[in-house]
Amino acid sequence: MKIALLGEPGSGKGTQAKSLAKKYGFPHISTGDIFRKEIAGNTDLGLQVEEYVKSGRLVPDELTFKIVSQRLEFNDCTRGFFLDGFPRTVEQAETLSAKLTQEKRPLDKVLYLQMTEEEVVKRLSSRRECDKCRRIYNLISQPPQTPDVCDLDNGKLVQREDDVPETIKKRLVVFANLTEPLISYYRGEGVLETINGDRPIEEVSKDIYGILDPLKK
Ligand code: AMP
Numbered sequence: 001m002k003i004a005l006l007g008e009p010g011s012g013k014g015t016q017a018k019s020l021a022k023k024y025g026f027p028h029i030s031t032g033d034i035f036r037k038e039i040a041g042n043t044d045l046g047l048q049v050e051e052y053v054k055s056g057r058l059v060p061d062e063l064t065f066k067i068v069s070q071r072l073e074f075n076d077c078t079r080g081f082f083l084d085g086f087p088r089t090v091e092q093a094e095t096l097s098a099k100l101t102q103e104k105r106p107l108d109k110v111l112y113l114q115m116t117e118e119e120v121v122k123r124l125s126s127r128r129e130c131d132k133c134r135r136i137y138n139l140i141s142q143p144p145q146t147p148d149v150c151d152l153d154n155g156k157l158v159q160r161e162d163d164v165p166e167t168i169k170k171r172l173v174v175f176a177n178l179t180e181p182l183i184s185y186y187r188g189e190g191v192l193e194t195i196n197g198d199r200p201i202e203e204v205s206k207d208i209y210g211i212l213d214p215l216k217k
Pocket of ligand 1: 009031032033035052053054056057058059060061064084085086087088089092162171
């Protein structure tokens with residue numbers, strides 16, 4: 001089951017990819033999570049990507065592809081994976097497609113979680129994450145039991161540095177200019193499935209199961 005999830009920041013692709021990985025037993029590969037971890041660990045890669053991530057710009061294609069390509073070589077990816085936040089440009093999609101076609105394991109489906117801009121801004125401004133386990137909350141639709149405290153490990157709930165209004169705006173422009181063209185790219189490839197992402201998480205998940213269950217072997 002080789003799947004990529006596409007969607008604007010805040011569309012819920014990370015939340016969906018995480019639970020799909022658990023349900024179907026394939027790894028969840030999030031380029032955003034990889035970059036944030038490297039930044040937090042002050043690694044060489046972290047230092048290279050920090051400015052891009054914090055300002056809401058895209059990390060250069062070549063570097064991003066190298067990271068994903070190395071991850072896809074791990075044994076746990078042989079039979080399937082859920083890519084979250086990658087590809088994000090047509091160039092990334094083309095390089096990925098060349099690699100996967102050569103390895104005879106092309107993407108089965110690309111799930112596009114479509115949302116209205118109004119809902120995206122609302123979700124991103126109310127998104128918080130645990131500074132220990134990184135669980136995601138939403139102050140409106142999925143609040144923690146105690147304000148600012150993670151239900152799982154009492155970690156502190158913080159706002160991502162790129163979830164502030166100025167950077168949110170920049171990320172939406174980046175999406176419109178660089179990532180939106182991927183929708184027609186994958187439609188042309190015949191693998192695109194568009195899902196209305198404006199609805200509650202469980203409803204979106206149900207639609208996704210309807211698409212992915214038939215791929216189970
Ligand atoms: P995300 O968590 O997917 O919203 O990603 C957070 C940030 O990481 C983005 O705003 C970019 O700076 C960087 N990033 C994540 N995925 C990619 C990608 N495929 N290409 C370039 N930059 C990326």
